[in-house]
Amino acid sequence: MYIEQGYKGKLGAWNYFVIPGLFILLMIFNYISTKIMVEESGESVELMMSRFIDMMGKNIFLVINLLVFVVGLLVIFFWVKFVHQQSLTNFTTSRKKIDWKRIFTMFFLWGTYSTITILLAVYVAPDNFELQFNWTKFLPLLIISLLMFPFQTSFEEYLFRGQLLQGLGIVTKSRAVSWIVTSILFGVMHAANPEVEKLGPIIMIFYIGTGLVLGAMTLLDEGLELALGFHAANNILAALLMTSTWTAIQTDSVYLDTSVVPEFGIMDTLPIFIGYPILLIILGKIYKWKDWKEKLFGRVMSKEEFFALEENRIEVDQFQNY
Structure with a gap:
């Protein structure tokens, strides 16, 4: 019951959308300003990025880009802890404590x-x-990646699979609505990436598909732990092992992709439609997930139902300990 953990706070449902709303507005502003700069300069996003990287160096450019997410994650934690007054454990998982092993x-x-x-x-x-x-x-690069990418990936997880997933679920009382809408918004967030310009709009299937699998992990496992581990591994390994001259993240990685940029086609979406479901099945076997349909498409409990269930569980735990 990860979504229902959002009831353990002191403010109304509106508070879930303040930080995400500000972030979305910031992304829209960044997208529009980038488009204006491209039109006025006559340069592509790729050329603009190359110019900034030449001025600063790849590592400094990377650090500056990631610092935004460090600040963003701290803002989310401050808001949740001191404004919403929800514990960071309840914000992360429905378990009694955060499962770092996961x-x-x-x-x-x-x-x-x-x-x-x-x-x-x-x-x-x-x-x-x-x-x-x-x-x-x-x-x-290794030091920067291990220290700073977890802030970036955790910010995105706590924003989309945390505040927005819990907030939309509580407002709409629908797990499916909160899961699908947050996944679409997660994909749209990447619309300004140079990869979209290079590979075509169809790559949005990849971003939205990744949002769907991360959301499914969160709902099926009743916590953010698996999504946090997945996202961190994905971005850190990508930065360390492979980069190209036209991606959003450019680093002194082990390999540089020098191939001609292809059009992202239907065949490239197969890992999303086949690989991700297989991953979920494997995780389901490992963590013994049950009631997939209910967890993904079921109704979110009301606040009264949730706290009644919580009280009953506490009484059962006390009886067992006694």
Whole structure:
């Protein structure tokens, strides 16, 4: 009952949408201002990014971009803890305490998968990749990635799968609505990425599909732990192992993708429609998920129903301990 954990606060449902609303407005402003800059300068987003990177260096450019998310995550935690007065544990999971083992297990599983797929791509088409590994450049990148990417990925998870998922669920009383809407918004958030310009709008299927699988993990597992581990592993390994000159994140990674940018086609969506469901099935077996239909599409309890159930559980726990 992860969504219902949102009842454990002191304010009304409106408070769930203040931080997400401000962030969405900021993203819209950033998107419009970027479009204006592109039109006025006559440069593509890719060329603008290259110019900034040449001025600052890749690591400094990366740190500046990630600092926004560090501040954003701290703002969310402050709001939840001191304004909404909801504990960070209840904001993270329906369990009695945050399950760090789940986070690190998912990080290891998805990190291993990401590493294997990247190395396999290099093995299959070596001419499309350039080995650019350099210890003096890679070590600072490793430190930056391990320290700062968890802030970026955690900010996105707590924003979309935390505040918005809980808020929309409580307002609409529908798990499906909160799951699908937050996944679409998660995809739209990436619309300004250079990848969309290069690969075409169809890549939004990838972003929305990823939002759906992260939302499904959260609802089925009744907590954010798996989504936090998945997202951190995905972004950290991507930054460390593979980059290109036209992606949103450019780093001194092990490999540089030098291939001609293709149009993102229907075949490229197969991992989303096949791979992600397989991942959920595997996780379901590991963590013994039950009642998938109810958890994904069922009704969200009312506040009265939830606290009545909580009180009953406390009484049962006390009786068992006695």
